[in-house]
Amino acid sequence: MSIDTTERYRRALETRDVELALSAFAPDAVVHSPLTSRVRFSGHEELRPLLEVAYSHLRDVRFHTDTGDGPTRVVVYTARIGGEEIEEAAVLKLGDDGLIAEVTLFVRPLPGLVALMDAFGPDIARRNGRTFAARLLAVAAKPLLAMVRAGDRRAVPLAGPR
Numbered sequence: 001m002s003i004d005t006t007e008r009y010r011r012a013l014e015t016r017d018v019e020l021a022l023s024a025f026a027p028d029a030v031v032h033s034p035l036t037s038r039v040r041f042s043g044h045e046e047l048r049p050l051l052e053v054a055y056s057h058l059r060d061v062r063f064h065t066d067t068g069d070g071p072t073r074v075v076v077y078t079a080r081i082g083g084e085e086i087e088e089a090a091v092l093k094l095g096d097d098g099l100i101a102e103v104t105l106f107v108r109p110l111p112g113l114v115a116l117m118d119a120f121g122p123d124i125a126r127r128n129g130r131t132f133a134a135r136l137l138a139v140a141a142k143p144l145l146a147m148v149r150a151g152d153r154r155a156v157p158l159a160g161p162r
Contacts, residue, residue: 005098006073009090010063013077016055018048026099034088034105035117049127057081057119071095081119084149086112114148117141 005024012021022044031047033039041050058079065076073092078085088107095101107113118141125134 005094005100006066006075006092009092009100010066010075010077012051013055013058014061014063018051018055021051022047024100026095026097026101029100030102032102032104034107034113035121049124053120053123053127056123057116065089068092081112082115084112084115085109086116109152111145111148111152114141114145118145 008020008024011017012024025044025047028043029047031041031050033041041047058081061077061079063075063077065074068074071094073094074089075092076087076089078087080086086107087109088105091104091106092100093102107116118138121137121141122134125131125137
């Protein structure tokens with residue numbers, strides 16, 4: 001049953017099918033943000049806009065790992081968001097019914113994570129009727145994204161092996 005659930009989760013992201021994704025989640029499922037421990041999305045009502053935003057921004061999704069034992073699975077994929085590559089690991093905890101009860105997301109590298117924040121934050125705030133927060137997030141993320149991109153291109157290679 002867990003393979004069927006992770007297969008639906010994977011296929012939903014690859015095809016941007018929100019309904020298919022929701023069919024893999026328990027009605028009261030919880031998703032923990034990769035950006036902060038202060039944000040989590042609970043239940044289908046909160047997951048739907050999150051999935052719609054995610055599916056509108058992620059491109060070139062390619063899953064490369066699906067592993068786990070019992071009620072815990074880990075799926076990992078690469079994708080693009082804007083001009084940045086990301087790799088996301090999702091730790092899926094399955095309930096007794098085999099559906100996803102809880103997901104904790106991890107995203108790397110830092111430029112990809114900040115690009116995700118830049119794209120998702122304003123869109124999610126807007127969908128939740130928080131227009132001022134959406135404008136604030138859109139403005140606040142731009143300098144951080146520029147700084148992280150510059151550091152990744154110029155400073156990080158200086159610290160690496162020769």
